[in-house]
Amino acid sequence: MPPQILNIIHFNDVYKMTETKFDHRDKELPIFSHDGIDPDFDHLIAFAERVKWIRNSWPKGNVTGKCLEPQGLLLFSGDLFSPSVESLVTRGMNMVTVMNELAPDACVLGNHEFDFGRVRFNQLIEFCNFPWIISNVKEKISGGLKVPPGLFEYRVLKRAGLTIGLIGLMSKDAWDSTLPPSREGMIPELNMAKVCMELSAKLREEGCDLVFALTHAEHVEDLDLAVQVGAYPVDCDTLVQKNIKLEDMPGVDAIFGGHNHEYYLGKGVTLVHPRGVDPPDVKKTDFDTNEKYNNLLVVKSGFDFNDLSEVIIHLEDREGTCRKKVIKSMKVIRHHRPVDEIKSQKTWPESSMSNVLIRQYNNEVMSNLNAPVAEALDQVQVVQIDSRKGETIISNWIADAMLRWYIYQERNTQKNPDAKAPLFIMTGGTVRGDLTLGPGKIARHQLIQLLPFETNLTLLQVKGHDLRQALNKVLKPESRLRKDGERFPVISGFRVEWNSRIKDKPVSKILLGDTDGDIELDDTHTYPVLTSEYLAKGGAGFDVFKGIKPSGSAYVGIPMYQALLFHMNDLRTIQHQERIGEQQRSIAQSVHDAFDLLRNLMGASVGSYSSAEDIVGNLAETLIQFFPESAPLPKIRFGVKLGRVKDIAPQQSAPNV
Secondary structure (H helix, E strand, C coil): CCCEEEEEEEECCCCCCCCCCECCCCCECCCCECCECCCCCHHHHHHHHHHHHHHHHCCEEECCCCCEEECEEEEECCCCCCCCHHHHHHCCHHHHHHHHHHCCCEEECCHHHHCCCHHHHHHHHHCCCCCEECCCEEEEECCEEECCCCCECEEEEEECCEEEEEEEEECHHHHHCCCHHHHCCEEECCCHHHHHHHHHHHHHHCCCCEEEEEEEECHHHHHHHHHHHCCCCCCCHHHHHCCCCHHHCCCCCEEEEEECCCCEECCCCEECCCECCCCCCCCCCHHHHCHHHCCCCEEECCCCCCEEEEEEEEEEECCCCCCCEEEEEEEEEEEECHHHHHHHCCCCCCCHHHHHHHHHHHHHHHHHHCCEEEEECCCEEECHHHHHHCCCHHHHHHHHHHHHHHHHHHHHHCCCCCCCCCEEEEEHHHCCCCEEECCEEEEHHHHHHHCCCCCEEEEEEEEHHHHHHHHHHHCCHHHHCCCCCCCCEEEECEEEEECCCCCCCCEEEEEECCCCCCCECCCCCEEEEEEEHHHHCCHHHCHHHCCCCCCCCCCCCCEHHHHHHHHHHHHHHHHHHHHHHHHHHHHHHHHHHHHHHHHHHHCCCCCCCHHHHHHHHHHHHHHHHHCCCCCCCCEECCCCCCCCEEECCCCCCCCCC
């Protein structure tokens, strides 16, 4: 009897149509310049061609009754719609177009699917020609808990003579990373193992030979789940030592995960024949030394079209109480950056994906980049070298915008008015672009030019002593006067007094508050600090941040340029609501005056028309709320004060002549 083989391609966490570039020092280059986004789609085209090539190598079979189809699965483990510049300007539609071309067999939701809100999410999935699965999130519909509209609780597919059940799961970490407004009305079951056990039993009863879990979870969450649901190869050491027969174990056969961006394979998976130009080793983790995680069948495939996993599963028949087929072995060929391999061969295939990307870029991305997002009432000249050397108006304005956006989300959107405001810090090297902003309309691409990197916001809990140590380091002469000149601190929520003539510890005071107040930073106290991922990893001299684990918050993990543009959207909403409030007050007064006049004319008692007055007034206010005028652009000012990073060194007097 020939061996039973199932072929799978797996990938996860893809965001960008265009590729992030790096210089010879491995430093990220700006994603946006005066010429716009560099429309380099090579990495995505090569990825699509590699998927097609692998699929075409699979055995063909008649599944639908219409034609011969490749007998394998293409699986995706979440995070598609955001974040990237292209997704920001199309609100996720560009990636729907990309994924429709790739045509996966099944996908699980990731936390970034909801970055543009629930309404937009619902619109996007309507345009998808592939199924989204979520098994552990329900919504209250018609008095009961049901799978949200447009999604599937599970899927059953037939491939290679096998009936395969697919479950989709979001972990606690992924769910907590989803924007809170998008979660309203949805109820998660965060015990993923419980859902796996219930659905796998149901699917096997319905005739499934295999059951796989697609997950969006941290590595450790996937590994713990794999232990709980028995994702092992048959007769592995772990089971033999415990005298357990896999065929008698309930659960799932393998886990294909996303959410982490590090390529990872469980120790029950065999890596064979890695493809790519100088393919990297799979990084070792703390989990690899824990015997608890031996022999697990877990596959996690990097991110952003840099990697895909070609999975070859060998099966064996067993007559157990739970499983009739078991995995004998799972081998993975890691395809790392197919674009490098194709370029090294000096050949380039014709690709339908190329036409899709060019059309999408020209028709939607570029037009949306030129759209106005704000109206400036004043003017600021942006000279990027100035922000590297010292405090500037534009860098302070950006810092304030980052902090205000975050506070607004925590206090208003999340309905937590007592949320503590963090401190904000970045460096002047983050601010780019040599341009004039205002007065007048500000285009979307102009704000992206100010923060043209993919570095994300992150939140750290930092000891006062560590923050002081970091500021002392970056304000030392040898740090400030470096050739790259990127380290001058840009802050919001606090002030720093320092002395440029002191070489060792130039920081004199750190005071809480932007403009006033004399409360000094307490070295023993821990402060929430909002910063860039680059600084959080120890970049630009902030080594002390490197060992601090980021705090959990749904409002971090997005690029800084996206937070800046989201802040413009918030300002638009806030200013529009203020106008509505003024209109409602005006209408209420007009209705009151009209009924006073009616009373006087009719000689009626004061209270005779009170109910009618209330009804008319409420109706008018309701109409204003439901049929508002088109919200105009938010009005902004760049005129922020300087003096947050204040050099208190005495100025040298001019020499006598």
